[in-house]
Amino acid sequence: MDCKISEPVVGPRSEDTLPASASTAVKVVIVGGFGVGKTTLVGSVSEIRPLTTEETMTQAGVGVDDIVGVERKTETTVAMDFGRISLSSELVLYLFGTPGQQRFWFLWNGLFEGALGAVVLIDTRRLDDSFDVIGRLEERGLPFVVAINAFPDAPAYPMSDLRAAMDLPDDVPMVDCDARDRASSRDALLTLMRYLYALTTTASEPR
Amino acid sequence: MSDSKPEKHRNWEEGGPERLYVLTSGRSAPSEAAPLDMVTLIVTRHRPTSSMQPEQAAILRICDYPLSIAEISAYVHLPVSVVTVLLADLLESGHAEARAPIPTASLPDVELLEAVMHGLQNL
Numbered sequence: 001m002d003c004k005i006s007e008p009v010v011g012p013r014s015e016d017t018l019p020a021s022a023s024t025a026v027k028v029v030i031v032g033g034f035g036v037g038k039t040t041l042v043g044s045v046s047e048i049r050p051l052t053t054e055e056t057m058t059q060a061g062v063g064v065d066d067i068v069g070v071e072r073k074t075e076t077t078v079a080m081d082f083g084r085i086s087l088s089s090e091l092v093l094y095l096f097g098t099p100g101q102q103r104f105w106f107l108w109n110g111l112f113e114g115a116l117g118a119v120v121l122i123d124t125r126r127l128d129d130s131f132d133v134i135g136r137l138e139e140r141g142l143p144f145v146v147a148i149n150a151f152p153d154a155p156a157y158p159m160s161d162l163r164a165a166m167d168l169p170d171d172v173p174m175v176d177c178d179a180r181d182r183a184s185s186r187d188a189l190l191t192l193m194r195y196l197y198a199l200t201t202t203a204s205e206p207r
Numbered sequence: 208m209s210d211s212k213p214e215k216h217r218n219w220e221e222g223g224p225e226r227l228y229v230l231t232s233g234r235s236a237p238s239e240a241a242p243l244d245m246v247t248l249i250v251t252r253h254r255p256t257s258s259m260q261p262e263q264a265a266i267l268r269i270c271d272y273p274l275s276i277a278e279i280s281a282y283v284h285l286p287v288s289v290v291t292v293l294l295a296d297l298l299e300s301g302h303a304e305a306r307a308p309i310p311t312a313s314l315p316d317v318e319l320l321e322a323v324m325h326g327l328q329n330l
Binding site: 009010011012017018019020022023024025026027045051052053054055056082084085086087088091092093094096110111113114116182183186189190193194196197200201 | 244245247248268269270272274275278280281282283284286287306315316319320321323324326330
């Protein structure tokens with residue numbers, strides 16, 4: 001994304017606008033390593049072509065807080081793809097894909113606050129990538145489910161083995177998913193919603 | 208571009224921190240009021256005025272129908288953090304209206320989840 005404001009700003013196409021009655025928006029975060037299929041999943045269920053928002057992070061430089069040091073700071077731009085599903089004329093669901101690696105956690109603050117929950121998308125060939133993410137979500141207390149993206153050439157392991165390998169608590173749902181498939185991606189989201197529903201209804205008495 | 212004549216107005220990167228700092232008058236967060244979320248829906252209430260910053264006018268032009276802050280960020284090519292600051296002025300002056308997202312303090316409420324599930328099932 002370049003920031004040339006000299007170009008006229010083009011808003012949404014008419015078919016991408018929300019109804020005027022849209023009043024409530026909720027969000028779900030899809031977390032996973034690079035190439036695990038986050039954007040694919042978002043694109044499968046989104047009613048709009050996924051959009052991209054970018055945040056610029058200026059690395060905390062060593063001893064460069066004077067203006068002379070400005071050009072020596074390293075800047076990292078991180079893109080987040082997101083999509084949208086209108087659930088009714090009032091209610092809208094946004095899906096954000098975000099990289100799980102620790103160096104991107106600075107993105108998580110504004111993103112996870114107020115999120116309903118998260119779907120951790122997993123490639124069984126790279127399970128290691130998921131450890132940090134799961135630990136971090138547990139720390140934040142954000143409910144999540146684990147979706148195993150079915151890559152054709154990825155070995156199929158029994159869920160119980162994967163659960164053990166990820167040291168995942170028994171109550172966290174796991175689901176197989178084909179991120180390219182709309183119904184399958186939708187079902188992964190429904191798994192999260194049913195889990196949230198169960199958590200909410202069983203935690204009726206204040207802790 | 209020749210280097211014989213240095214360009215006065217292009218001495219910072221378009222997307223660089225200096226430009227973003229100037230756009231937001233050095234503010235890094237909205238002054239007060241309701242916190243704005245990435246999915247807070249924004250709707251234009253009044254047309255932009257000629258004295259407005261072009262970026263703010265652009266926001267008002269695309270929000271005839273509700274748009275989330277994340278969508279605005281994508282369309283105007285500015286980070287969410289900057290859009291949030293620009294919006295604070297527009298909300299304060301009444302040029303735009305924010306439809307706040309549901310605050311989910313701990314767990315979302317049952318009716319909301321039912322509505323989400325119902326919507327997903329109908330996809």
